[in-house]
Amino acid sequence: METADLYVRVSTDEQADKGYSQRNQEEVLVRYCNNHGITVNRVIYEDFSAKTFYRPEWSRLLGQLKEKGNKSNLVLFTKWDRFSRNAGDAYMMINTLRKLGVEPQAIEQPLDLSIPENKMMLAFYLAAPEVENDRRALNIFHGMRRGLKEGRWLWMAPFGYRNARDSFKRPIIEIEEEEAAHVKWIFENLAAANYSSEQVLLHARRRGAKLPKNKFWRIVRNPFYCGKLYVPEFNGEKGHFVKAQHQALISEDLFYRVQDALQLKKRKRRTEIVSPEEIPLRGFLKCPKCSRNLTASASKGRNQYYHYYHCTSKCGVRFKAKDVNTSFRKFLSKYKPKKGMIDLFEMIFNQAFLSENKIDLSEKRKLKTAIEKLEQKISKTRDLYIDEKLDIEDYRVVKRRCEEEIERLEAKGTKIESIITQDIPEKVKKALGMAERLDLFFDTADLGIKRKIIGSIFPENIVFDGKQHRTARVNEFFRAIYKINSMIACKKISPKSKNSTLDRVVDPLGLEPRLF
Known part of the structure; x- marks a missing residue:
């Protein structure tokens, strides 16, 4: 059987x-x-x-x-x-x-x-x-390619969107608000170029974004988020971009600014976002022996953790984090302008703002005049159409172009208005007040602000020799404050030695070259 x-x-x-x-x-x-x-x-x-x-x-x-x-x-x-x-x-x-x-x-x-x-x-x-x-596979391929050319996304919704159906039961994608907020934040911070991409990803995860590294890079490189879809090359037809039907999360300008920021080969040192509270100077210190950057870590004691800044090389440099932080606080107190300097800087800032404000007001008046001219043009075109002197299609073309230009000018005017209405003098006064008591402001600030303060003042890493801090270069704003204070504090005394090689007589004015 x-x-x-x-x-x-x-x-x-x-x-x-x-x-x-x-x-x-x-x-x-x-x-x-x-x-x-x-x-x-x-x-x-x-x-x-x-x-x-x-x-x-x-x-x-x-x-x-x-x-x-x-x-x-x-x-x-x-x-x-x-x-x-x-x-x-x-x-x-x-x-x-x-x-x-x-x-x-x-x-x-x-x-x-x-x-x-x-x-x-x-x-x-x-x-x-x-x-x-x-x-069947070929029919599906051509159907999906046709849908892609029409700007329709035909796959699983990417991060920031969700799959849905429209009123005709056709598949569409909609914005997922929580994920979309993370995408916008990532693009804005990458475009600002204040932080490295790794730090932006790390902080995005702390904000609640569930993003593996490869998914993060797919997002920041994908023009999908600015409302563009790529139709790949096929059968002699060149690959090209089309406008997508879904709502974009970011503008094209922001997307391409991010691409430019990511393609820069030489990137300036950026402030890290995440660091434990006990070691705010991690990443900003340089080894006094081998000039490498110092890192930081914690050692577990009997009852608590003890934090240290240390070098990664064999030189053996190691400092207690508490001593380094206290010394830096004293070092920071030097950048404290004397009485009268704040008023001087405030006056300079306000004068500059008023000068720019005049330009903005003038620009606003020009925009208003341009909008009025476009509205008059639409009105005249409408009269020509009513009098049957203009074809309906020509009227629609002229009207659409004028309306698009009016919309662009109104957006520009809104931006200028937002700048003018800002209380800049009050913000300047507040900012300079912080500069006046920078050491106290540093003590009360949270970790992120502390690290921004350090990164903005010192463009190069600081050296701590075990007793005090020193740096080769300081931000020009703070250097100006310190130089001005030094010049006011000292007296110009001419050399008393008769054997001095310094010239004490100013050359007389006359034709060049001067002959002796």
Whole structure:
């Protein structure tokens, strides 16, 4: 008596869950075995594509057929497309099964393979599903390419969006507000170029963004977020960008500013965002022995952690974080302008702002005049159309162009208005007040502000020699304050030595060159 393994296959999980195809196949196969006196050894259920034979259940069945105790000499399925949709792979698998003494057979398309002519029918049965698959895949490809050219996103929604359906039940993508806020924050901070991309990612994660590094880089390089989709090259048609139908999260200008910032080869040293409270100077200190940057870490004591700044080389430099922080606080107190300097700087800033404000007011008046002229142009064009002196299409073109220009000018005017209405003098006074008591402001600031203060004052790393801090260069603003104080504090005294080589007589004015 013959013994058979029944192979029941569907292509998708959905078909497998609904069960109509699997149940029908099993029922037909069992009935066939009962009518022909064939013993059913096992029933194999597969929900996998037939493009290849790398299928979980088929691989398990093939392993069982290769065992010595195998009792099956038939593998039955309803049609040949349940067996395979790849003619080349199917011929190889048929040969493998026949070497094991197992005959594959489709009960609704029976073939006696011992008859040579039947191999032509087998070729047809195997090739037809493959052709059907290829045609379906090609139709899907062209359909998706057409949708992409129309600006429609046809895949899973990327970070910042979610998949949805419109009123006609067509697939669309919508903004996911929480994720979108993270995307906007990332682009804005990368464009500002204040922090490295690694620090922006680290802080974004602390804000709640669940982003692995590779996903972060896909986001910041993807023009999808500024409302553009890329149609790849195909069949002689060059790749190009199209305007997307979904709502953009950022402007094109912001996207390309981020790309420019990321492509800079020489990047200035940027302030780190994240650092423990006990070591705010990490990344800003330089080793006094080998000139490498000092890092920082904590050592666990009996009852608490002790923080240290230390060098990564073999020089062995190591300082207690508490001593270094206290010394830096004293070092920072030197940058404290004397009485009268704040008023001087405030006056200079306010004068500069008033000068710029006059320019802004003048620009605002020009914008208002330009908008009025465009509105008059629309009115005149409308009159020409009413008098039948202008075609409807020409009227619409002129009106649309004028309205677009008016919208652009109004946006520019709104930006100027926002600048004018800002209370700049009060903000300047507040900022200079902080500069006046910088050491006290540093003590009360949170960690992020402290590190911004350090990064803005000292463009180069600070050296701590174990007792005090020193730096080769200071920001020009703070250097100006310190220089002015030094010049006021000292008296200009001419050299008393008669042997001095310094000239004490100013050269007389006259023609160049001066002759002696």
